[in-house]
Amino acid sequence: MTVVRPETTRAWTALRGHFEAHGRGLDLREAFARDPGRFAAFSLQAPEVFADLSKNLIDVATRRFLLDLAAECGLEARRDAMFAGQPINTTEGRAVLHTALRAPRGQGPFSDDVHGVLDRMLALAERVRDTATSGITDVVNIGIGGSDLGPAMVVPALDAYAHRGLRLHFVSNVDGHDIVPVLRGLDPARTLFIVASKTFTTQETLANAQTARAWFLDAGPASGLGVADIARHFVAATTNVKAAADFGITETFGFWDWVGGRYSLWSAIGLPIAIAIGAEHFRALLAGAHAMDRHFATAPLTQNLPVQLGLLDVWYRNFHGFTSRSLAPYHQGLKRLPAYLQQLEMESNGKGVDLAGQPLAAGSSPVVWGEPGTNGQHAYFQMLHQGTDVIPVEFILVKMPAHDRADLPAAVRDSLTGQHAKLLANGLAQSQALMLGKTAADAARERPPTAAPGADPAMIARHRSFPGNRPSTTFVLDALTPPSLGALIAMFEHRVFTSAAVWGLNAFDQWGVELGKALAGELLPRLDSGDATGLDASTAGLLARVRA
Numbered sequence: 001m002t003v004v005r006p007e008t009t010r011a012w013t014a015l016r017g018h019f020e021a022h023g024r025g026l027d028l029r030e031a032f033a034r035d036p037g038r039f040a041a042f043s044l045q046a047p048e049v050f051a052d053l054s055k056n057l058i059d060v061a062t063r064r065f066l067l068d069l070a071a072e073c074g075l076e077a078r079r080d081a082m083f084a085g086q087p088i089n090t091t092e093g094r095a096v097l098h099t100a101l102r103a104p105r106g107q108g109p110f111s112d113d114v115h116g117v118l119d120r121m122l123a124l125a126e127r128v129r130d131t132a133t134s135g136i137t138d139v140v141n142i143g144i145g146g147s148d149l150g151p152a153m154v155v156p157a158l159d160a161y162a163h164r165g166l167r168l169h170f171v172s173n174v175d176g177h178d179i180v181p182v183l184r185g186l187d188p189a190r191t192l193f194i195v196a197s198k199t200f201t202t203q204e205t206l207a208n209a210q211t212a213r214a215w216f217l218d219a220g221p222a223s224g225l226g227v228a229d230i231a232r233h234f235v236a237a238t239t240n241v242k243a244a245a246d247f248g249i250t251e252t253f254g255f256w257d258w259v260g261g262r263y264s265l266w267s268a269i270g271l272p273i274a275i276a277i278g279a280e281h282f283r284a285l286l287a288g289a290h291a292m293d294r295h296f297a298t299a300p301l302t303q304n305l306p307v308q309l310g311l312l313d314v315w316y317r318n319f320h321g322f323t324s325r326s327l328a329p330y331h332q333g334l335k336r337l338p339a340y341l342q343q344l345e346m347e348s349n350g351k352g353v354d355l356a357g358q359p360l361a362a363g364s365s366p367v368v369w370g371e372p373g374t375n376g377q378h379a380y381f382q383m384l385h386q387g388t389d390v391i392p393v394e395f396i397l398v399k400m401p402a403h404d405r406a407d408l409p410a411a412v413r414d415s416l417t418g419q420h421a422k423l424l425a426n427g428l429a430q431s432q433a434l435m436l437g438k439t440a441a442d443a444a445r446e447r448p449p450t451a452a453p454g455a456d457p458a459m460i461a462r463h464r465s466f467p468g469n470r471p472s473t474t475f476v477l478d479a480l481t482p483p484s485l486g487a488l489i490a491m492f493e494h495r496v497f498t499s500a501a502v503w504g505l506n507a508f509d510q511w512g513v514e515l516g517k518a519l520a521g522e523l524l525p526r527l528d529s530g531d532a533t534g535l536d537a538s539t540a541g542l543l544a545r546v547r548a
Helices: 010-023 029-035 061-071 076-085 098-102 111-129 146-157 178-182 205-224 227-231 241-247 267-275 279-298 305-320 337-347 379-386 410-436 442-444 457-463 482-503 511-529 536-546
Strands: 043-047 049-052 138-142 165-170 191-196 234-238 323-332 367-370 393-400 472-479
Touching: 010 305, 029 393, 029 410, 043 146, 043 305, 049 305, 049 482, 061 076, 061 227, 061 305, 061 482, 098 111, 098 279, 098 305, 098 482, 111 178, 111 267, 111 279, 138 146, 138 205, 138 267, 146 165, 146 191, 146 267, 146 337, 165 178, 165 267, 178 205, 191 205, 191 227, 191 267, 205 227, 205 234, 205 511, 227 234, 234 267, 279 442, 279 482, 305 482, 323 337, 323 410, 337 367, 337 482, 367 442, 379 410, 393 410, 410 472, 442 457, 472 482, 511 536
Parallel strands: 138 165, 138 191, 191 234, 323 367, 323 393, 393 472
Antiparallel strands: 043 049, 049 472
């Protein structure tokens, strides 16, 4: 595939000139004053997701030049190649077909294989959910990275749809302080472990799985359980059937080399999601993602939400020089979404060379971080409003709450309704405040709630002023449901693809994680022996320190 270096295109040169002449000095307050139709012009409706882009530092010319850049960089051809199953993961010679995992039966590549595994997986999920027969009350997912972050994000997000007789637990860190508190409260006779590792060789996952196995064999005899019962209480999402069998697992669910880890929640890695919400809702999650896939594949680029978001990322990263982006989901169920998107974006686009292996001339992935609102307001929003760095913020608002209200007293239901109104008001207000700011003159006309006795009023006013003109995007979902969450996640996936296509990099490998793992394997025996031969002075000194 031909690599187009974006900085060599005519559109890039035009964008640079536009930025210097107009983009750098764009004032959102003036833009709204000039154009009462700005909200409508810069808002998009995609499947399940509405997006207001009007509070971003863009105008009609910016959008036109960015679309020209997408065309010169071959975005549509690369997108079509992905959906066609071409090996666009060039360093590993693999197709990238996570979209096939959510295509309806008969409508995607490898459909028979995909739906065969899906049917088996959902059948197991329904058996486990029949708690009167299965006897299972606790499900422990043991994985790391994509084998953990997706399910660990989706399960709490869809708590309103979760089985009330099952508790889902997630163990990922090789640090024993992660698994021990989980095991402490479990009954082996009523627990199902899911070992999620494509190769069944992931160091952290296998270490935790062996600990869980040891615990099961130690605690099991009191309930009449032994080695033979591992096959009933452990299952695996893996392609290494032999290694799983050697462990004692006989029920395995495979997936394919064209499913990257951070795109795998739609596959057998989603088993804990299916157990939590059931087969019907898991299929609805897939359907929401598929609807966004079709939008990305077919919508005109001017109305294509993932494309517009990915191009906005290029605009901010490469022209404004914004190196990070904050995510503020105003829904507690989305508390793990920032962590999930950190892997999705930073592992995908955190690259320094293009598809041809040449150093990138422009910056790639921004740092992605955040917390749910309103918690973030009482933590880092001070910096977002008044700090020296400009950090674009993305708000996610959900119109209708999903509280499980059937068994709640009327007074509690009324209180929760009021709380949700407060939540929405805060989300709307924060994006408004970032844009509007407050001048020192306006602050001087106000009576400050507290001020040091004898303090200079002008000085206090400067402390209480806000620069404003700080960009934000607001996404609105009608409700947080399996289809809307599926669409939201797929939107972020395709957004990452878009910016990667413009930068000309491979978003689907992750060689950067390999070196540390290899060195850890070399250092592990040295922790026993103390042998520091050939180590650098710092590592040798630290080795001695931790062994002392």
